[in-house]
Amino acid sequence: MAQAKYHFISGLPRSGSTLLAAILRQNPRFQAGMSSPVGSFVNSLLSLVSAGSEFASQVDNAQRKNLLCGLFDSYYKNETDKEVIFDTNRMWCAKLSTILDMFPGAKIIACARNVAWIMDSIERQFRSNPYENTKLFGNNMGRSTVYQRCEGLAQHEQLVGFAWAALREAFYGENAKSILVIDYELLSQVPEKVMPLVYDFIGEPHFQHDFNHVEYDAPDFDLQLGIPGMHRVKPKVEFTERRTILPPDLFDKYSKMSFWTDPSGSAANVIAPKINSKGNEA
Template sequence: MANSAPSFHFISGLPRSGSTLLAALLRQNPRFHAGMTSPVGSLFSALLNQFSADSEFGPVVTQEQRKRMLSGLFGNYYADQVGKDVVFDTNRQWCAKLPALLDLFPQAKVIACVRNVAWVMDSIERLYRANPYENTKLFNDDAERNTVYSRVDTLAQRNRLVGFAWAALKDAYYGEHANSLLLVEYDLLVTQPEKVLRLVYEFLGETWFEHDFEQVEYDAPEFDQALGLKGLHKVRPKIEATARRTILPPDLFEQYAQLDFWKDSQNSEANVIRTARNARAIDNGND
């Protein structure tokens, strides 16, 4: 008998907020497949462009054909995940695609990893400074990469790494599909991983699996090297948190520290695992 198709769920949210760590934990469950950002999101957008209004093929591709082709991307890309009951696809753009995703997969859930935006910027800046002999592809030219101010402001633009992810997440948080969304704060994930993961399982309706929080493994050195940002997806074996100071100038840190809209539960039906707004900053390198 052929294996039944897996269920699909999605990991999204802000960069440097624990999505790789979450995937590394979930993949410990032999029933689950999870990993770093996949190309499915880019393929999804490219295919959608090919039969949308500005394409010559738009008039000849029916709505049902569009849905079959888009859903087929997931089934075909993950066809080699034999024996996996649940597949988690990771991409920051999924928060901006909830209407399509939930029409294709009505039972799907989206787990969005979040972190105070100032600490997201701090984390990326630390990686940038740790690679001083490399011009990372995060920045297009010297005008963008010259100083910490230009780097952070560039990342915050609505079409760039942090700004896009933040805007897409906010769109989903206040949107009509928010009840299919679970926001997981980085601070809690690294300080109370078992409690957080149990809540994730409950949200997904899955049977609990005993995870090993002392031996967590994930790394993608080839991908990180191609991006020019070594260590971007490296997860340390043991989950533990230590307090640290920011390397951002105080004015720049303060500018981005108040953007954690998910602290306010009004006007949103999203599910959130969160800490108090003034919780102390923590880090364990597992972003």
């Protein structure tokens, strides 16, 4: 059997990456899931063979590339019946040049969402578990109020801030044409229109998905984070309207961070509502 093709799912948290993976895995040719440890393996291995390490002088660039490619092949070695593998990690947007050098022709599907609704979603998860100190926040002061929680999440080394900065880097970078940004609202509202565009982007034949029976769950992973249900996907793909639980000033602040709705200045491919000059969806 020919070696599997690798593509990548990345982007912002709480923006549909697990939902997208759950849809894609309905295709028997595809392997997709929630965030994998391969990204961490890549970073750890690079630190062992880069400048400052005692082994740096013993490993050249060709060997580094072979070692990194070997991580993917080893991790997915048992997926012998899969022709296309989607590895999920928010760091892939920050590693785009490395990905394309290892796997020419690879694509990144970056899930995005109005950052205010991302903060709202995380805040809802936090409040639904009042007797659990989730690992998303470093200390008690960092989780004490919604203002501190959102501010902490938005820092560039934290959950939302890092993913946002990585996506923005890739979106305006020299390899942006290898990215497809999918806004969560459109994926959840009209998956039957979005998924054919995904297949066209990765150059694969279309597949008839069942959007009424899409399920995925990772209870053990979510429990060790202290956020039960974080990666649970409901059977039916649908968009649910709701009021935000964020204070108005916070919601307004983070609503202004959706740079992908204006693709001018970027070669990235975008599936998202357009924002007109007045700041409203068009």
